Amino acid sequence: MSDRTELAAEAYVYGYPLVFDLSMVQNALRNGFGALPPASFNAFAHSSRLATPAAHFVSVNNDTLYSIAQLDLSGGPLRLHVPDTAGAYYVLQFVDAWTNNFAYLGRRATGTGEGDWLIVPPGWAGRTPEDVRGVIDAPTAMVTIVGRNACAGPADIPRVQALQRQFTLTPLDGHRHRTGLPAPEPGVPGVLRFFEQLRVWMAGFPPAAADRAYQDRFQPLGLLEEGPSPYATAEPGIVRALAEGLKRGTERVEKASRPTPADDDRDPGAWQLDPHLFDYNLDWFGIGTHDSPEWRIADREASYLTRAVAARTALWGDHGYEAVSAHTFRDAEGQWLTGEHAYTLRFDRPPPVESFWSLTMYETPDYYLVDNPADRYSIGDRTPGLVHGEDGSLTVYIQRDRPEDPAGAANWLPAPAGAFRPLLRLYTPRQEVLDGTYRIPPIEPRRPR
Template sequence: MELEAPAAAGEAGLPLPAQAAAEELGFFEKLRTYLRAFPPSAAERAYQKRFAPLGLLAEQSPYATPSAELRDALLSGFKVGKERVENHTVHGGSPVQNGWNLTYHAFDYNLAHFGLGTLDDPQWVIQDRDAARLERAASARAGLWGNHGYEAAYAMTWTDGAGQALDGMRAYTLRFKVPPPVDGFWSVTMYNLPEYFLVANPIDRYSIGDRTSGLHYEPDGALTLHLRPDAPTAPEARANWLPTLTGAFRPILRMYQPRPEVFNGGFTLPPITPA
């Protein structure tokens, strides 16, 4: 069955889900509506047919007056699926180095479309399609969209170097003996939890990196970043301050146009250390 987009569309251009759908099943009604408007690639069509018994391929919404069996299946499946995605997001199969998850292959889930500048190379494609779908879900949860590692290598962490959860009430340092090796640029960006949003701070600084003006480097070229909720008193430390949140947080290190040593072990990410 070919899927066609519904005629009605909202202000953002997205099709409108059926308003009669039960509120607790709103996620599935949105998914049903968007699947019709934006069908998957040919490679994923067979996999999509597995969702038909859940009503996700139906022309009309089955979620206004669902059977008890369908309702219970959807809600219990949603709970299990959410837990699986959350667990993979934080504890996925990426290598860990000094507390950092080296998610250099987090965006290798695509198989069908390779646009301008994208390498159709087995090294950058997750061949296990079930693993790729889980990776895609986790990437959408925590990153929304990203580049392949050869364009931008991402590392993220929820803990310090000793494995303790990052706490916005504490002060931390991140000391690069040498800067991340890139031909583009690098940055560390601060996000809150559990939404993974940027949050306002007193100096309107949401990331810090080699494009940040006024950074203080040590005589040997080392750079110490200060991750903390309050401003450091020393001018050199204040210049290198990336404000944290008062609660849990998650920083991401981005390395654009990374050099080979990012992947071959020639560069080691330093740990985030309590000050």
């Protein structure tokens, strides 16, 4: 492998979150996704129904109604209004162009009362209105707000929709500004398009100083060149290096996103729970974040691969102290989970959370929700009609076909025909989840009698 090929692979891992994030921003603006309609910059798009398999978004949840806004702060600050949710769980998560979670508003972070907040672009030095509760400093001029309002099912949707209408964004100066994403140069060959996007968007949304120093290593690839694209008429040698580097970088991210041999050394069926998947933010700690070594990855360069994996498998996911997810690919006997078999998951006691929990089914390898005739994509403590044991335990039945017995049907989480990955979400987890004291029970294969 040439030096430029290896450098291109490193650039892919480093830049994948930026390119993937802004590509999703573009898609949201133009097409929306799932239950979310398209919306212009600096306006919320609200989902009117819980997510279904039509939402082709990695690991999308089925517990909340989303309210998502793509912010363009190049024209100046925005005033954000949040309603009083009367104690109901919600979170507004602020994500910069590099996928750093840099601020949170909501039940855990700031309570559920009504108020206004000011969102300001990098370097802003204006006057803050006296009537706002606080200032949210954005690391980049492009920001995604990921809002989640807890929804207990279809009957609860009208309540949530009434709240959604009260989340508003208003320019501080009263004028609408339209700048938008910098456009990569047309005419760049498809195999080099990723690097052209990375070149343009790195310049448009510079990261923290330490990351900018790391970016200097990519000068030989043309990623730091300004003006006309160097890739429109690139010489064959650099095209080969970039194409091969793209392939190698993609393989690294995909490999890191899958179970590793080390996972096979875990107890059979053990769940992989990583409260620190989103700890790659090392520089921006705003309202609602935890600024402590516990929530930072110590090795900055190692954090780039973690960040890429997080974008690949759970884009716009939040820090573990807001919500944590656990997943598994294997049953209690160490076998791969597949819809060819039936399983049970027995909770002796409810998972320890301050808010609520859910178990959601995803197919692999895309991690999309699984279509099924029951239209049930998740199950949890808010699912109506669950049947508990006399001792308070809860047994979830995981299989392709509806169980014949009433208790099994009530507690059924439908599975696909092929391989799958269930995901357990714990909203506002308690300390025993974060420190590993709590152990999630393994999924047991269900043998025919």
